[in-house]
Amino acid sequence: MKVTEKDVAYVADLANLELSREERAGMVRDLNSILDYVERLNQLDTSNVEPMAQISDRYGVDESKQGSERFAYASRDDIPEGLRRSLPQEVALENAPDADGTFFRVPKVIER
Amino acid sequence: MELTQLTIDSARAAVEERNTTALALAEAHYARIRKEDGEIGAYLTLCKERALEQADRIDRMAAEGKPLPPLGGVPVGIKDVMSTRGVRTTAGSKILSNYVPPYDSTAVARLEAAGAVVLGKTNCDEFAMGSSNENSAFHPVHNPRDLSRVPGGSSGGSAAAVAADMAVVALGSDTGGSIRQPASFCGVVGLMPTYGRVSRYGLIAFASSLDHIGPLAKTVKDCALVLRTIAGRDPMDSTSADVPVPDYVAELEKPVRGLKVGVAKEYFGDGLDDDVRHAVESAIDKLKTLGCEVVPVSLPHTPYAIPAYYLIATAEASSNLARYDGVRYSYRAPGVTSLSEMYRRSRDEGFGAEVKRRIMLGTYALSAGYYDAYYLKAQKVRTLLTHDFEGAFHKVDTIVTPTSPTAAFRLGEKSNDPLAMYLADIYTVTADLAGIPGISVPCGETAKKLPIGLQILGKHFDEATILRVAHAYEQAA
Numbered sequence: 001m002k003v004t005e006k007d008v009a010y011v012a013d014l015a016n017l018e019l020s021r022e023e024r025a026g027m028v029r030d031l032n033s034i035l036d037y038v039e040r041l042n043q044l045d046t047s048n049v050e051p052m053a054q055i056s057d058r059y060g061v062d063e064s065k066q067g068s069e070r071f072a073y074a075s076r077d078d079i080p081e082g083l084r085r086s087l088p089q090e091v092a093l094e095n096a097p098d099a100d101g102t103f104f105r106v107p108k109v110i111e112r
Numbered sequence: 113m114e115l116t117q118l119t120i121d122s123a124r125a126a127v128e129e130r131n132t133t134a135l136a137l138a139e140a141h142y143a144r145i146r147k148e149d150g151e152i153g154a155y156l157t158l159c160k161e162r163a164l165e166q167a168d169r170i171d172r173m174a175a176e177g178k179p180l181p182p183l184g185g186v187p188v189g190i191k192d193v194m195s196t197r198g199v200r201t202t203a204g205s206k207i208l209s210n211y212v213p214p215y216d217s218t219a220v221a222r223l224e225a226a227g228a229v230v231l232g233k234t235n236c237d238e239f240a241m242g243s244s245n246e247n248s249a250f251h252p253v254h255n256p257r258d259l260s261r262v263p264g265g266s267s268g269g270s271a272a273a274v275a276a277d278m279a280v281v282a283l284g285s286d287t288g289g290s291i292r293q294p295a296s297f298c299g300v301v302g303l304m305p306t307y308g309r310v311s312r313y314g315l316i317a318f319a320s321s322l323d324h325i326g327p328l329a330k331t332v333k334d335c336a337l338v339l340r341t342i343a344g345r346d347p348m349d350s351t352s353a354d355v356p357v358p359d360y361v362a363e364l365e366k367p368v369r370g371l372k373v374g375v376a377k378e379y380f381g382d383g384l385d386d387d388v389r390h391a392v393e394s395a396i397d398k399l400k401t402l403g404c405e406v407v408p409v410s411l412p413h414t415p416y417a418i419p420a421y422y423l424i425a426t427a428e429a430s431s432n433l434a435r436y437d438g439v440r441y442s443y444r445a446p447g448v449t450s451l452s453e454m455y456r457r458s459r460d461e462g463f464g465a466e467v468k469r470r471i472m473l474g475t476y477a478l479s480a481g482y483y484d485a486y487y488l489k490a491q492k493v494r495t496l497l498t499h500d501f502e503g504a505f506h507k508v509d510t511i512v513t514p515t516s517p518t519a520a521f522r523l524g525e526k527s528n529d530p531l532a533m534y535l536a537d538i539y540t541v542t543a544d545l546a547g548i549p550g551i552s553v554p555c556g557e558t559a560k561k562l563p564i565g566l567q568i569l570g571k572h573f574d575e576a577t578i579l580r581v582a583h584a585y586e587q588a589a
Contacts, residue, residue: 008472015471016434016456017456017471023468027469031469031472034531038419038422038490040419041490049492051492051494052491052492052494053321053491054351055321094214095211095212097439106451107450107451108450
């Protein structure tokens with residue numbers, strides 16, 4: 001067993017999930033089963049292989065440049081107004097579960 | 113003329129020549145939805161007002177004798193992971209059950225600008241995570257060909273809507289096979305374009321380096337028409353590629369004689385259903401009679417695709433889904449007294465079991481001490497898988513495989529075994545990881561009369577060739 005209940009509690013905490021007692025037990029079982037399966041990746045020697053984050057890396061990248069210059073293909077000219085104006089405040093607040101017309105409202109952040 | 117059995121060209125021509133109206137086409141599809149969708153469950157939300165307004169615009173153009181745009185009057189369904197302004201967009205999740213986007217995704221905007229009539233939003237697995245559509249928070253979708261079976265996933269609603277004549281075409285999204293596998297299960301055509309070919313702006317993110325938007329349709333030509341409409345650089349998505357978009361429809365008619373078609377033994381191993389194997393082998397024979405040259409190729413890292421995929425996709429998902437915090441637009445649990453409790457309870461109550469499982473797996477794979485062993489390792493294997501394809505495509509123009517190892521399975525058959533469900537994607541995840549395009553085209557039926565799909569994979573940005581081969585096969589079959 002790679003993943004223990006303690007691990008599940010720790011990871012749930014990182015992921016901002018609470019999880020019921022049953023869910024945690026199920027998670028221990030499922031994560032172990034999946035991680036056992038992915039273990040087969042270790043059959044491959046990847047010591048000399050570069051990681052690949054996404055396919056766009058392979059198109060348009062100028063390998064002779066450094067830093068963000070390499071990705072110049074993805075940039076565009078600035079448009080003073082922006083591509084689309086920011087959403088008007090009332091529209092941005094429309095889907096909020098709780099808003100007061102100016103701000104999103106949330107439970108008190110700072111405990112006394 | 114049966115109004116719900118038209119293709120894009122025949123529907124558009126019928127409206128343009130005043131043999132029918134866009135309004136009548138839309139109404140005929142809504143009538144069909146009322147009659148059939150109770151037991152299929154392909155749609156989550158209908159947007160009749162928006163549809164009829166667009167239909168009226170098209171009908172006025174036709175009445176004035178103007179030529180209609182390429183999709184003028186064509187009724188379409190949109191997977192509910194694509195934002196539609198003013199029309200509820202849920203991603204199949206309770207956490208977005210009341211979300212009404214303030215803007216349109218680029219793909220939807222381009223379809224409507226080309227005259228398409230958006231009927232509604234189609235059902236899907238929650239956040240597109242699933243291979244059977246059973247993970248929808250609202251209701252499952254039943255396969256129109258056999259209601260006891262799943263339509264595939266995650267674009268199960270889009271596939272079922274097209275298969276049951278409740279839309280002429282539909283948009284889906286594909287992260288690990290979610291367009292091609294349901295297309296195969298429902299007996300329709302499904303195209304996943306190259307990564308970056310179609311803008312993801314307005315697509316609710318699952319795994320950003322793997323998400324693709326593409327069409328599901330009754331014919332290959334309709335897929336070509338939709339792709340031509342939605343493809344191309346979009347300044348709102350920096351990963352959308354600045355690569356010229358050919359006229360896919362014109363390219364369809366080019367001959368396939370002399371094209372080299374690769375066959376990889378790794379896609380015909382254990383676990384492949386016999387009926388599927390025979391159907392795909394016959395399809396390969398058919399391609400030979402059309403003048404294609406069949407060439408064996410090797411894709412040796414294929415067995416590592418599923419483990420690499422489920423680490424990368426879940427890692428990205430855990431990051432993307434962090435935004436659902438109950439503050440700006442998602443569900444908030446009632447009665448919470450602290451910020452931390454609000455986050456946790458809202459996410460606990462808002463997300464379904466599979467989404468939580470993937471958030472947990474992804475968070476684990478990214479966490480301190482495990483990042484190198486899991487996430488980084490998977491990214492390196494992704495490089496190897498991509499090299500496999502690049503090597504093979506030096507020798508061949510396309511690669512053909514089964515789309516899925518089996519035909520549609522029964523509802524409930526795999527829902528308690530996440531790993532068994534993941535293996536349903538074994539032949540499709542490879543193309544997502546490598547970013548290459550793939551299409552699934554119907555190639556016969558099992559003994560139980562369930563559809564089988566032939567998958568045709570192509571080089572980066574070479575959708576034209578896979579569409580051409582699929583079209584030639586479809587015409588000959």
